[in-house]
Amino acid sequence: MTGVYVHIPYCVKKCAYCDFCSVPRDASIDQYPDALCREIELSRDRLPYEGPVPSVFFGGGTPTVLPAEALIRVLDTVRRTYDLLPNAEITTECNPGTASYADFVKLRAAGFNRLSLGLQSADDRLLKALGRIHTYEQFLTAYGAARDAGFQNINVDLMHGLPGQTQADYLDTLQKVCDLGPEHISAYALILEGGTPLYTRVREGEVALPDEDAVADMEDAGMAYLKERGYARYEVSNFAKPGRECRHNLIYWNDEPYLGFGVAAHSSARGKGDWLRWSNTESIATYLKKLQRGKLPTAETLHIDKKEEMFEVIMLGLRKVKGIPRQAFLDRFGLSMEKAFPEAWLTVQANGWWADDHARYALTPQGMDHLNTALCYFR
Numbered sequence: 001m002t003g004v005y006v007h008i009p010y011c012v013k014k015c016a017y018c019d020f021c022s023v024p025r026d027a028s029i030d031q032y033p034d035a036l037c038r039e040i041e042l043s044r045d046r047l048p049y050e051g052p053v054p055s056v057f058f059g060g061g062t063p064t065v066l067p068a069e070a071l072i073r074v075l076d077t078v079r080r081t082y083d084l085l086p087n088a089e090i091t092t093e094c095n096p097g098t099a100s101y102a103d104f105v106k107l108r109a110a111g112f113n114r115l116s117l118g119l120q121s122a123d124d125r126l127l128k129a130l131g132r133i134h135t136y137e138q139f140l141t142a143y144g145a146a147r148d149a150g151f152q153n154i155n156v157d158l159m160h161g162l163p164g165q166t167q168a169d170y171l172d173t174l175q176k177v178c179d180l181g182p183e184h185i186s187a188y189a190l191i192l193e194g195g196t197p198l199y200t201r202v203r204e205g206e207v208a209l210p211d212e213d214a215v216a217d218m219e220d221a222g223m224a225y226l227k228e229r230g231y232a233r234y235e236v237s238n239f240a241k242p243g244r245e246c247r248h249n250l251i252y253w254n255d256e257p258y259l260g261f262g263v264a265a266h267s268s269a270r271g272k273g274d275w276l277r278w279s280n281t282e283s284i285a286t287y288l289k290k291l292q293r294g295k296l297p298t299a300e301t302l303h304i305d306k307k308e309e310m311f312e313v314i315m316l317g318l319r320k321v322k323g324i325p326r327q328a329f330l331d332r333f334g335l336s337m338e339k340a341f342p343e344a345w346l347t348v349q350a351n352g353w354w355a356d357d358h359a360r361y362a363l364t365p366q367g368m369d370h371l372n373t374a375l376c377y378f379r
């Protein structure tokens with residue numbers, strides 16, 4: 001099975017904290033859908049692929065800055081070129097304010113069955129500080145329109161640790177979102193990335209972020225609240241109602257193959273022997289030019305040796321509450337984690353961070369709090 005990711009590198013306007021590969025939309029946006037379709041078609045015989053496809057994820061950027069017709073054309077190209085499972089999860093990210101009820105109806109009719117709405121906070125003051133283009137009211141309109149259009153699987157993205165945010169502010173957002181009843185909630189702590197306008201403002205003392213302890217307390221309080229409201233944590237920062245875990249993200253965390261299309265998209269799959277990871281050019285101009293000449297826009301390919309592949313499986317798999325099935329690890333590598341990393345295994349055990357589960361390698365909640373430290377032992 002192989003997941004498909006499609007990157008749309010355009011936004012209405014850049015948010016103050018964002019270092020993703022996205023730019024404010026410009027004239028190149030008109031050529032982009034055709035280039036994507038060409039890349040998908042060219043890739044079929046040139047890239048490693050083990051079908052079928054259980055999930056397609058349109059991310060960005062803001063995919064919904066493209067007209068719904070363009071997204072549908074790209075999805076149809078994926079469908080024509082690769083063998084999508086009939087019940088494939090097909091998601092698009094959407095920034096509130098960039099899609100209408102009419103767009104949602106078209107997307108739903110074309111087979112999109114999951115929507116990921118970026119809210120971040122229900123507090124307009126915080127949305128402004130983040131440079132988001134929408135208000136909470138606009139999010140509510142988009143959410144209602146998506147439901148009316150038939151989307152029965154919606155994720156809402158939230159963040160905590162925002163400028164001036166208190167625990168009460170965060171819990172207020174969680175309460176408002178839980179009251180709406182989305183099937184899935186992603187709740188990430190803000191990461192202050194160098195080079196962003198927010199980074200400069202914080203460094204110059206213009207705005208202050210909550211300190212590390214306050215963010216950890218927000219996280220704990222948020223997790224407890226989400227649990228109370230029926231959202232089970234299944235990954236470090238992801239929560240879902242029963243059976244509504246994101247199938248696409250599970251492909252990443254299970255270190256399964258996926259093909260990424262579009263500017264800066266990453267792919268991961270087994271080549272003729274080694275596991276391969278490759279990425280596309282980050283330049284929109286180069287991307288368009290290469291595809292006009294019938295060339296794939298790959299910029300870099302890495303061959304991952306067995307030891308590194310094992311580490312990646314551990315690094316990604318331990319993010320999940322259910323961790324890594326022992327049998328799956330054994331089948332993939334021919335040896336157990338205890339044998340592959342005896343010292344790391346024992347150190348995690350001595351810290352009391354292995355969950356008591358004989359079928360899986362999984363961390364306790366305390367172990368998950370120390371995930372980065374635990375991973376260092378495997379390096």
Ligand code: SF4
Pocket residue numbers: 010011013014015018019020022060061062095118
């Ligand atoms: S909408 Fe998302 S991708 Fe676009 S600038 Fe904001 S955070 Fe970045």
